[in-house]
Amino acid sequence: MPENTLRAHDESFWETFVGRYDVDPHAPLNLENGYFGRMSRTVVEEYQRNIEFVNRGNSVYVRQHFDRDHGEAIRQQVAQLIHASPAGVALANSAVDALQTLIRNYNGLKPGDQVLICDLEYASVKSAMRWLARQRGVQVIELVHPYPASFESLVGTYRQAFIRYPRLKLMALTYVNHLTGLVMPVQAIAETAREFGVDIILDGAHALGQIDFDLKKLGIEFAGFNLQKWIGGPLALGFLYIAPQRLADIDPDMDEDHCPATDVRSRTPHSTPNIPALLTLPLVLEEHRALGGASAKGARLSYLRDLWVNAVRDVPGIEIMTPDDPRLYCGITSMRFTAHPDQQAMADRLLNDYGIFTVVRNTSVGPCIRITPGLITLASDIERLIQALLELNRT
Secondary structure, three states, X not given: OOHHHHHHHOHHHHHHHHHHOOOOOOOOEXXXXXXXXXXXXXXXXXXXXXXXXXXHHHHHHHHHHHHHHHHHHHHHHHHHHOOOOHXXXXXXXXXXXXXXXXXXXXXXXXXXXXXXXXXXXXXXXXXXXXXXXXXXXXXEEEEOOOOOOOHHHHHHHHHHHHHHOOOEEEEEEEOEOOOOOOEOOHHHHHHHHHHOOOEEEEEOOOOEOOEOOOHHHHOOOEEEEEOOOOOOOOOOOEEEEEOHHHHHHEOOHHHOOOOOOOOHHHHOOOOOOOHHHHHHHHHHHHHHHXXXXXXXXXXXXXXXXXXXXXXXOOOOOEEEOOOOOOOOOOOOEEEEEOOOOOHHHHHHHHXXXXXXXXXXXXXXXXXXXXXXXXXXXXHHHHHHHHHHHHHHHHO
């Protein structure tokens, strides 16, 4: 058995690991870890030290030292997360900021062209693509993927769209869907898109830290990520990626000139970033690597997911919304109580009756309850969830 799989099952290790985090003992059990991740105690302490450090030095440190002494090193470490050159990475405030920047500055469209989104994209990405279409005089094509999904159906739906809409030039693609946790077969879709000359802007918000990937191998040249979900950084940290050979296809952001047009950093707005948070990133990334990186985190989260899904998938009245194909899921999975039309009411009961916090998401086939374990979730917590789901299902 691979080392990461062995560790994923090692409950004694994870019981000790939980001790690295401060948790409110009176708070509900959090199974909505997809919103943002929890920082370790040492990261919180480092963050506080950096707030105090920057506050003491103020603009003298920021203007004279940050970029020269720390900023570039941080950018290099971030690039290592996606096995990419730092020349393609620019820091941003979030994945949404990064993706909106890529979308609004993509310059490869002319009136009459088409852009593609689907029902699984994040709302901000869909709205940005619709805005782009209005600004450039192009048409938005919107797909709804078949449910339940399969590897073949996902790739096939895109191939059919590329054939049906020959004027397609750009598409959004979400690596890990925020609604149900469905993992898109990105490499296969990218290969198909390349056949038809369609560029992809990848939303990697939920993938980074859960899935170990190489953007070049995936065939992705434009992408946006955050560092606050599965990496464990402070809030308001993200970055974009533009393959260096494609830099000219994304304009400088609103003619931004704080860096030369040959520098990827000109593709982001120039503003004062959260420098204490950025200074905390080296420790965050050190802890990420020490744990085993995305491979170790992903193995643990998928193991926890499998514990509850395997226990309830075949129970009448409970529908799991995410396939069991290991290529198509990670730690996030959604379900619904088929005998209860109001899933929000059932999520409220999970919270009020069992002290378990989840979130409801609306999909093209109806509302569902998204369940997302975190790195401090234990197998005993999942047993508590299973019992709650089975009891609620009988009511």
